[in-house]
Amino acid sequence: MTQDEVIGRIEPILRDLFDEYEGPVTAALTANDVEQWDSLANVQLMVMVEVAFGIKFATTEVTSLSNLGELAALVVRKAQPKAAAST
Amino acid sequence: MSLEPLQAWREPMPADWRGEISRLAERLSAGAALDAEQAGRLRRLASMRTGAGERLQLRRLARKLLALPEPPQGFRTFRLLLVSNRMLSFLAGDVEAAGLARGLMIEAVETDYDAVRALALGAAERPAGRFDGVLLMLDAGFVPAGADLLDHAGEASAFAALCADYDVIADGLRTRLQAPVIAATVPAPPELRLSSADMAVAGAQLRQVAQLNAHIAARAAAGGVVVFDLAGLAAQIGAAGFFDPVRFFQAKTPFALQAGGVVADALTALIAAMTGRAARVLALDLDNTLWGGVVADDGVAGIVVGQGSPEGEAFLAVQQYALELRRRGVALVACSKNLEEIAREPFRTHPDMLLREEHFSVFLANFDDKATNLARAAAMLDLDPSAFVLLDDNPAERERVRSALPWALVPELGEDPAHFVRLAVASGYFEHLPLTADDTGRVAAYQARADAKALQASIGDYGAYLASLEMELAIAPFDAIGRARIAQLIQKSNQFNPTTRRYSEPEIAAMETDAGCVAWQVRLKDRFADHGMISAIVVRTAGDVWTIEGWVMSCRVLERGVEAAIIGQLTLLAAQAGVREIVGLYRPTPRNGLVRDLYPRLGFETVATDGEGGATYRLTPDPASIAAPPMRIVRAACASAPAAAAL
Numbered sequence: 001m002t003q004d005e006v007i008g009r010i011e012p013i014l015r016d017l018f019d020e021y022e023g024p025v026t027a028a029l030t031a032n033d034v035e036q037w038d039s040l041a042n043v044q045l046m047v048m049v050e051v052a053f054g055i056k057f058a059t060t061e062v063t064s065l066s067n068l069g070e071l072a073a074l075v076v077r078k079a080q081p082k083a084a085a086s087t
Numbered sequence: 088m089s090l091e092p093l094q095a096w097r098e099p100m101p102a103d104w105r106g107e108i109s110r111l112a113e114r115l116s117a118g119a120a121l122d123a124e125q126a127g128r129l130r131r132l133a134s135m136r137t138g139a140g141e142r143l144q145l146r147r148l149a150r151k152l153l154a155l156p157e158p159p160q161g162f163r164t165f166r167l168l169l170v171s172n173r174m175l176s177f178l179a180g181d182v183e184a185a186g187l188a189r190g191l192m193i194e195a196v197e198t199d200y201d202a203v204r205a206l207a208l209g210a211a212e213r214p215a216g217r218f219d220g221v222l223l224m225l226d227a228g229f230v231p232a233g234a235d236l237l238d239h240a241g242e243a244s245a246f247a248a249l250c251a252d253y254d255v256i257a258d259g260l261r262t263r264l265q266a267p268v269i270a271a272t273v274p275a276p277p278e279l280r281l282s283s284a285d286m287a288v289a290g291a292q293l294r295q296v297a298q299l300n301a302h303i304a305a306r307a308a309a310g311g312v313v314v315f316d317l318a319g320l321a322a323q324i325g326a327a328g329f330f331d332p333v334r335f336f337q338a339k340t341p342f343a344l345q346a347g348g349v350v351a352d353a354l355t356a357l358i359a360a361m362t363g364r365a366a367r368v369l370a371l372d373l374d375n376t377l378w379g380g381v382v383a384d385d386g387v388a389g390i391v392v393g394q395g396s397p398e399g400e401a402f403l404a405v406q407q408y409a410l411e412l413r414r415r416g417v418a419l420v421a422c423s424k425n426l427e428e429i430a431r432e433p434f435r436t437h438p439d440m441l442l443r444e445e446h447f448s449v450f451l452a453n454f455d456d457k458a459t460n461l462a463r464a465a466a467m468l469d470l471d472p473s474a475f476v477l478l479d480d481n482p483a484e485r486e487r488v489r490s491a492l493p494w495a496l497v498p499e500l501g502e503d504p505a506h507f508v509r510l511a512v513a514s515g516y517f518e519h520l521p522l523t524a525d526d527t528g529r530v531a532a533y534q535a536r537a538d539a540k541a542l543q544a545s546i547g548d549y550g551a552y553l554a555s556l557e558m559e560l561a562i563a564p565f566d567a568i569g570r571a572r573i574a575q576l577i578q579k580s581n582q583f584n585p586t587t588r589r590y591s592e593p594e595i596a597a598m599e600t601d602a603g604c605v606a607w608q609v610r611l612k613d614r615f616a617d618h619g620m621i622s623a624i625v626v627r628t629a630g631d632v633w634t635i636e637g638w639v640m641s642c643r644v645l646e647r648g649v650e651a652a653i654i655g656q657l658t659l660l661a662a663q664a665g666v667r668e669i670v671g672l673y674r675p676t677p678r679n680g681l682v683r684d685l686y687p688r689l690g691f692e693t694v695a696t697d698g699e700g701g702a703t704y705r706l707t708p709d710p711a712s713i714a715a716p717p718m719r720i721v722r723a724a725c726a727s728a729p730a731a732a733a734l
Binding site (some may be wrong): 014048057059 | 140333336345681
């Protein structure tokens with residue numbers, strides 16, 4: 001799974017959470033670009049991504065992310081061993 | 088975490104679920120209301136097996152509904168304040184979304200994180216407006232850590248202090264917000280269970296949490312709070328999944344966000360019960376729902392029910408569940424596509440059956456459509472189809488009933504009778520408050536209603552019919568014993584309710600001693616049944632004009648002359664007190680057209696109309712004008728003493 005594929009799968013989650021945001025969803029997207037992206041929405045996003053990819057983020061992992069691309073890269077790293085094990 | 092068993096009673100979403108919701112949302116955005124059909128469809132869509140994304144959409148739709156001037160047909164508003172020592176913002180959205188499945192437009196108002204004591208004790212500003220309920224959700228952090236683990240002698244007093252602290256908070260919230268407190272029991276996270284011995288160690292937090300929950304339950308049994316058993320729900324979900332330590336340390340959420348939908352749904356089931364919207368009737372299919380096999384094909388000897396076979400025991404468990412609900416005031420209705428004689432046979436002759444003919448208030452076995460039969464049963468019991476839950480193993484029958492009666496409640500049952508009861512319980516449709524004698528006696532009252540209708544048909548003259556009922560009407564002032572039922576009656580009466588003034592339980596309690604009002608609770612008995620408390624009236628008695636500010640009556644006792652009898656008694660009391668006139672008010676709502684002409688029918692004259700359907704009426708209290716009521720009237724001693732100082 002590539003970073004772009006992960007962003008593609010996160011996009012509908014973002015569109016659900018941030019229904020008023022109509023701009024592009026790219027690796028460069030940050031919370032500052034989206035008015036509805038507050039601290040509660042951030043927690044909701046993390047949980048929805050965890051559920052969608054069947055992973056769990058560690059306490060320190062999500063606090064250091066600066067944009068969507070880094071989140072996607074983290075998902076790729078965490079989902080990789082699982083995908084490898086199941087194939 | 089296993090949420091699946093708690094969701095499996097919901098029907099799956101159709102492919103175009105999001106499209107349907109979007110179209111309803113667009114309609115609301117364009118400023119249009121929802122018609123009755125759309126409102127029914129929305130309730131059904133909201134009760135389906137939705138995911139987190141769908142719930143976000145439902146929440147937005149719920150917000151749009153709240154902006155309407157009037158709720159759509161079948162819906163009502165409920166303003167809920169969320170109070171917690173943790174971060175509950177996420178639950179606000181889940182609760183607003185979940186309410187739609189139960190006809191509730193909930194406005195969930197958040198308070199600041201850990202403002203519990205400040206709010207309860209008055210140090211923080213009271214959130215503006217009227218509330219219908221306050222959710223008090225404290226987690227295990229409320230219980231002090233670090234108590235002496237060996238001080239068994241001092242444990243009782245330490246625990247008493249904790250309970251007193253809890254009561255100060257619960258009572259403070261109730262008094263300040265003038266709304267019932269919904270008290271969540273406290274789930275224990277796995278981290279609190281250091282050892283099995285914790286249950287037996289003085290001062291251990293786990294032991295204190297268990298004791299605190301027993302205290303909350305005792306408060307609820309005494310009517311001080313409404314208990315929401317979050318600890319029980321957490322156990323069903325599984326504590327290991329229910330609690331998410333990562334999210335707790337990051338955002339101080341008291342439990343995993345994934346559980347929010349299920350928690351919110353259980354909470355809205357409780358709110359439905361608080362507002363009189365819980366189901367009252369269990370309609371049961373027979374073949375393959377109450378027994379295995381088809382009685383018309385297999386014969387009474389061939390059906391599978393009873394001890395000795397796993398399947399037969401599973402069907403017995405379904406019967407046991409129906410009987411337990413009946414004990415709690417739920418009427419049972421048999422609904423089967425069968426010849427009546429054949430359908431009745433197992434109830435009469437099969438030795439292993441727990442359910443018998445006499446347990447059913449209505450028995451419908453014929454070849455009509457099930458939706459038609461449910462509507463027929465609803466008419467016989469004077470109830471709305473929204474009060475009915477149908478258990479039917481046949482998916483096609485379930486779908487037909489849901490399509491024809493979108494407000495009827497039809498849980499999925501799966502393939503295996505061993506799961507039927509669990510799925511029905513998980514639906515929360517029969518959620519209820521601590522039982523009262525009115526609840527447990529209700530089934531007899533339903534029966535009486537069906538019997539009385541049969542009698543009415545056989546007696547031509549209506550006056551003779553009323554006389555034959557041998558009614559007894561008991562009038563008493565508001566008191567502590569009647570308080571909970573008065574509050575319930577005022578909350579759930581929409582039709583016979585000329586002013587739709589909703590009084591909270593604390594307001595009702597205040598009227599018990601208020602010299603400026605006459606507040607009566609009215610009970611009715613007849614030769615068939617004790618109907619319990621069926622009416623409450625609140626009359627403001629300022630000077631020589633008495634104003635009927637609030638008046639509700641249960642629709643099941645309409646057409647019996649009860650309203651005229653109550654006004655007759657009020658007239659008598661007002662005349663004794665030298666009152667110049669009694670004033671009646673009508674404020675129209677979409678639901679109370681029934682009482683549009685109530686006051687003119689009772690002999691009041693119209694004083695003014697407001698151009699929007701509302702009106703003010705007056706009556707000069709003249710004892711000579713009171714017609715003889717078709718019943719015996721019993722007035723409690725203090726109900727006859729004028730409460731007003733008008734003399």
